[in-house]
Amino acid sequence: MDTIFALASAPGKAGLGVIRVSGPRADDACDALAGGRPEYRRASLRRLRDAEGGVLDEALVLRFDAGKSFTGEEVVEFHLHGSVAIIQAVLRRLGALDGFRMAEPGEFTRRALENGRMDLTQVEALADLIDSETESQRRQALDLLSGALSARVGRWRDATLRAVSLLEATIDFADEDVPVDVSPEVRALLTEVVEGIEAELSGLDAAERVRTGFQVAIIGPPNAGKSTLLNYLAGREAAITSEIAGTTRDVIEVRMDLGGLAVTLLDTAGLRETDDAVERIGVQRGRERAEAADLRVHLVTEDITPGVVPGPDDLVFRAKIDLVGGEGVSGTTGQGVPALVDAVKARLMDKAVQAGLASRERHRLALTAGASHLHAAIGLLDSGADLYELTSEEVRLALRRLEALLGHIDVEQILGEIFSSFCVGK
Ligand SMILES: Nc1nc2c(ncn2[C@@H]2O[C@H](COP(=O)(O)OP(=O)(O)OP(=O)(O)O)[C@@H](O)[C@H]2O)c(=O)[nH]1
Ligand SMILES: [K+]
Ligand SMILES: [Mg+2]
Secondary structure (H helix, E strand, C coil), X not given: CCEEEEXXXXXXXXXXXXXXXXXXXXXXXXXXXXXXXXXXXXXXXXXXXXXXXXXXXXXXXEEECCCCCCCCCCEEEEEEECCHHHHHHHHHHHHCCCCEEECCCCHHHHXXXXXXXXXXXXXXXXXXXXXXCCHHHHHHHHHHHCCHHHHHHHHHHXXXXXHHHHHHHHHHCHHHCCCCCCHHHHHHHHHHHXXXXXXXXXXXXXXXXXXXXXXXXXXXXXXXXXXXXXXXXXXXXXXXXXXXXXXXXXXXXXXXXXXXXXXXXXXXXXXXXXXXXXXXXXHHHHHHHHHHCCEEXXXXXXXXXXXXCCCCCCEEEECCHHHHCCCCCCCCCCCCHHHHHHHHHHHXXXXXXXXXXXXXXXXXXXXXXHHHHHHHHHHHHXXXXXXHHHHHHHHHHHHXXXXXXXXXXXXXXXXXXXXXXXXXXX
């Protein structure tokens, strides 16, 4: 096993630069650079030296013993002054040591997984946490990282495992006329797991939205002031505005943090019948994106928007109230915008609170497949026939899905995909 190293902090000039070393020979790095091995888990100030004894930097050295480190291996961290030259020099020095090489993207985390320091849902959570930009994303990722989903899936796995062993025991003792009928207990176990999985699945869409962001579309007739409102909310000229009806064609997206929720605002083409072929495409796209969005904000004027009826969950605001007065919004003066933001936030919060822990397509596929095998197993039990072998097979298939969710089997296949999104140093 190679000892790997990489810059763990962001590249470039900074106050500090942290280089992480992990592997069986990590202590060699202490010997070679710091002239000895500091105590475990104790920040120690050391002069780091090159091969000729010249000083590379004065740094904090942190040593972790195997089994108690991020990767589960011997780990050493060098907290350097964050200069590009120092970091390069230290990386070069480490690269020259026997058995040392640069880490590949995600390799530290991969070792953590392989050494059982985290499971696959926690690896995903770590990626989410590093990507998190809003409060709700941060909290969601920390929940997962703490192993909340792992614990839940672990309970389902244990119950499923118990069901398999009950069935297997019955099959093994079939000749011996074991009087116990295990069906009621197996059925109860499987039903409980299926219900748990289905509850989790019902919160998956919301969780996925919290993780990747809610989409909110602004729609309405041409010249209602949709782009002006978008720009006001974005705090910049993200979209072109003009007094010409039909200015916006492409859907304009602006990412923002709305009260702790990640939101993508969509500005769309004004909805109208038109002979302009390009505008018509824009209107069509706008309609489709608005329909697929989590929430639609209708900006209305006196004009009737052809063929558009706000849905019961949509928000409707009267536009340009600086001109017409009354309740509504103005993207020019900002009047009514705080109320609009509050209303959007409230609607999205209603959805966000339904979020479960599972938040990815990978989770959905595993849980859906697991539940369907369990349903099949329950169906076989309910058939009344003596179909324990078939039932057991279905329960085993469900079990495999739950194990895969945690990354315990079929790992190799999914690992590449997950780790490819990591960068070097993680
Ligand atoms: N007084 C006032 N003028 C506004 C307001 N919002 C937009 N306008 C003006 O109305 C015109 C149309 O604004 P846009 O933001 O381009 O309208 P739009 O709905 O995006 O229009 P399309 O993209 O063509 O559908 C521009 O001249 C804006 O300056 C508002 O709240 N108050
Ligand atoms: K316009
Ligand atoms: Mg526009």
